[in-house]
Amino acid sequence: MKPTDTQHPDWFHRVVDCQWACPAHTDVPEYIRLIAQGRFTDAYMVNRDSNVFPGILGRVCDRPCEPACRRGRVEDKPVAICRLKRVAADHKGEVAHRLPQAPAKNNGRRIACIGAGPASLTVANDLLPLGYEVTIFEAHGKPGGLMRSNIPSFRLPAETLDEEIGFITGMGAEIRLGHRINSMKALLDEGWDAVFVGSGAPRGKDLQLPGRDEAAANIHIGIDWLESVAFEHTKQIGRRVLIIGVGNTAMDCCRSALRLGAKDVKVMARKPRNFFKASDWELEDAESENVEIVVNHSPKAFVVEDGRLTGMVFEQMAYEFDERGKITGQRVTGERFYPADDVVLAIGQENAFPWIERDLGIEFDKWEVPVVDETTHAATRPGVFFGGDSAFGPKNIIWAVAHGHTAAVSIHLHCEGRELDKRRPRTLKMEPRKMGLHEWAYSNDFDPLERRLVPHVELKKRFRRLDIEVELGFAAEQAAQEVQRCLNCDVQTVFTASLCIECDACIDICPVDCLGILPNGDEHSLRQGLKAPANNLEQPFFVSEPLKQTGRVMVKDENLCVHCGLCAERCPTDAWDMQKSHVRLPYAADEEPLCPDKQRRSA
Secondary structure, three states: OOOOOOOOHHHHHHHOHHHHHOOOOOOHHHHHHHHHOOOHHHHHHHHHHHHOOHHHHHHHOOOOHHHHOHHHHOOOOOOOHHHHHHHHHHHOOOOHHHOOOOOOOOOOOEEEEEOOOHHHHHHHHHHHHHOOEEEEEEOOOOOOOHHHHOOOOOOOOHHHHHHHHHHHHOOOOEEEEOOOOOOHHHHHOOOOOEEEEOOOOOEEOOOOOOOOOOOHHHEEEHHHHHHHHHOOOOOOOOOEEEEEOOOHHHHHHHHHHHHOOOOEEEEEOOOOHHHOOOOHHHHHHHHHOOOEEEOOEEEEEEEEEOOEEEEEEEEEEEEEEOOOOOEEEEEEEEEEEEEOOEEEEOOOEEOOOOOOOOOOOOOEOOOOOEOOOOOOOEOOOOOEEEOOHHHHOOOOHHHHHHHHHHHHHHHHHHHOOOOOOOOOOOEEEEEEOEEEOOEEOOOOOOOOOOOOOOOEOOOOOOOOOOOOOOEOOOOHHHHHHHHHHOOOOOEEEEEOHHHOOOOOHHHHHOOOOOEEEEOOOOHHHHHHHOOOOOOOOOOOEEEOOOOOOOOOEEEEEOOOOOOOOHHHHHOOOOOEEEEEEEEEOOOHHHOOOOOOOOOOOOO
16 A cells, blocks of 8 residues: 555544534544633634634534544543533633734625524624625524524523624624515625525425314424524413424424423334434433333324314334345334324425525526535525525534635635635644653543533423523533543654654554554555454555565554554654644635735626
8 A cells, every 4th residue: 555645634634533523623622622721711712713603512513523533432422522612612711802803994895694594604704804894684683593593592592692693793794684685686786796695494394194284273393483482472382292303403392392381292203213313412301301202103194173183193114124224114004193282393494595586597406406516605606605504405503604614715715806616725734742751742541431421400490481501511520521531633643654663662552452564565454464453444544654674564543543642652763753733724814815906896
């Protein structure tokens, strides 16, 4: 095999699995180390550099980083990355003076953002410091988009939303609340230099079954119902409630129903539990509040008596699976009636663009979804960009933030008259972490502590008001323990082949047998030549240049390595070193400065 190109930023980036898995690529180990040092404000700013909403995401992120966490390879549970993010947000000091600032004089370019959700707010965050005038149009009376309207306040308090949105609006973004855009043509005619569409996926899917129309008064579309609850238009619901669907929205619906007076809430699932879309922690929170989750029941009909909904009939399902757990067959084994006073449909949501005229040069595909470039987020009409759920369908907040960063770069390039795909690459900076012969500027001990459990408001108190936050966050002692579980994957093992004398000291001391000095060969032979054969083929492994003593190569299985640094401590020639990797993603501010003499472009 050829030597691994460790100069490419993606090599060390991918080794930091949590950062690689995060759509915004937040430097997770760095902010956890700062928390360990009690530097909460610094940890918050490391977060904010990439994800913009640390306090919000510290409560409601979908946590793609945690399944990727290397800690999960040595024990059952990963580091509580999301909850540590909240620790930084909850304990930070004053940050106003450390936030990006808009210049005293703007650059004369006007950007319109549709929807005041996370994607549009991120675009504003990135462009305002460059002198752009950013106007955000929001249909509701408060900014936040689905963060405010579809995430219940017992999970995400309004104060947290207001603070972090305020950091952006405080830079000078103009937000026109209660201003729904009904015509893209009319908006474009106003002469904006660029338009960003971050309107989300605002239409919930319906379920057309017998009895649907007759029972309409007591059948609710999940995201619309949550929005009505959030803005206090809906204040009660029936005693018996069925929730159809098993995504995160369904979990928010069932828990909200309990707080509006429901006593018997059931979540109805068509398939077995391992096919649910809801996160494990969402399911656990719902079940801790005595929500019953019923599997293998497919909706068949709404039952109406005397003009009112009385329940639903479900087909009881049985499934056949292959060796990979994929469904290969299904059959109906019976029917069952479940009584209900109200039904909430949380079976998905989709984009809706009736307000975009089809003669503007903005192409739509066969599903009536706009055609958007996945790299630049540009629509087919120059100067129009999409991001968040409106671009690629429902995902989560952290994806919307990542889209906002990407779109902001594209908008900046567009306004400069430059090609959108000629973007700055990721950059890599390495910093040694050695302080002495056997002393490191980070903790490299393996702490056997199990994952800390976050405290919750006791069950009998949490239903008194709709806005009582259920999760209390880590106490100081818990946070101090949980940060020690991080394996510091961003402090990388860096190998210099010319210094190696092939003494095998590193191989002897490696606690997980991830190293080997082997004759070069194909990938399979190298993987199998290690003491602990590398079985995770998705994780790349390191291959050095030929060693000068024998021509063999140093091989390292990155899937097993726990970055303990023992190889570097033991090496007599410093062939191994521990270095912190800084991977920098390009943002709008990193592109070339604006050229004030350029003729202003029109969208």
